[in-house]
């Protein structure tokens with residue numbers, strides 16, 4: 001509404017200029033019709049089987065091309081050769097007047113495998129039942145992709161004046177190698193050079209029993225830093241124990257690592273998250289949450305905070321000892337013993353420092369560390385931006401008391417690939433998905449999105465994109 005008020009003011013002040021630059025007055029949007037159209041699009045999109053492997057994203061890219069070219073967009077299907085047979089990235093852009101930098105809407109077209117035996121509906125039939133659309137990808141994240149697409153279409157059809165171009169990107173292969181986003185960023189930085197903000201998955205809203213607890217905008221994620229730990233020894237017969245058995249030596253090292261407590265460290269997004277959710281607690285817990293950097297120095301507060309596995313993981317670097325390999329025969333002392341460490345670093349932590357710490361704790365030069373997965377670019381996006389404020393405004397339109405906060409993602413997304421170009425990236429999920437549905441459906445069974453949510457998500461994104469102009 002404020003936008004329309006501004007336009008009429010411009011008309012009054014300068015009729016000629018306004019006539020030239022303003023779009024024709026838009027008809028009121030029929031949001032029920034938009035919802036129904038969105039559901040129809042989602043059902044078509046979910047039916048295209050993009051299980052990764054093999055991905056098959058060329059088919060979804062061709063579908064996007066057909067739909068968007070009908071609406072007057074120029075589209076590009078990219079990286080078909082380098083991504084391999086049947087694979088592709090997709091790109092298009094809704095032009096604004098260019099007075100401000102662009103906003104990119106990004107989703108991945110691939111989905112994880114689904115076993116129909118465990119589903120109540122065929123994962124690729126897009127059945128609707130009980131007010132839900134069932135389909136692999138409904139929540140992760142083909143549903144988001146269609147909500148983004150529809151929000152962009154409504155902006156275009158409605159002639160909303162855009163100061164920022166809206167860039168729409170669909171990537172291959174997020175669920176396995178992230179090659180889609182990596183190649184897009186490497187090969188087409190020109191298509192991204194004017195992009196200031198980018199949204200994709202990595203938001204984490206909390207909805208319980210139909211009530212929104214908070215909108216969780218992802219501003220940060222942990223950095224995966226995987227290590228192999230190896231000890232070499234001398235192989236021999238298990239009936240004659242030797243000092244050259246690598247297994248006990250590895251076990252001693254691992255025991256030290258398992259007992260090592262990483263220091264607690266509060267990053268800005270995490271501090272805001274705890275501060276925002278403090279209102280849901282009482283007494284000393286509320287006090288601790290509202291200033292978590294101080295609270296972590298108090299042993300009781302510290303014990304309470306770290307007792308929650310999610311909170312614990314957002315407050316420190318974590319080390320999970322996972323794989324373990326010695327001999328494959330009981331009577332053989334092996335030549336080598338090794339283990340795998342799943343290390344997740346906070347965004348502002350130095351991987352080399354972590355490695356040096358591990359070596360110091362283990363204190364045994366026979367124990368070798370090698371890196372299996374290098375951390376991606378650190379991701380900690382600023383909160384005080386036009387785009388973040390647009391999300392807050394759209395959330396408060398719907399509920400003046402809604403909390404818009406910034407939980408850290410302990411897993412990984414494609415965002416760091418885009419962050420490498422300096423783009424401010426946010427994880428934003430436009431749906432009010434019930435916690436239980438997300439828990440069961442994402443990478444699980446009976447993944448589904450409600451019809452009401454489909455409509456809600458498009459309208460929410462539409463408002464955010466308008467407010468961010």
Ligand SMILES: [Zn+2]
Pocket residue numbers: 108140141174201
């Ligand atoms: Zn995903």
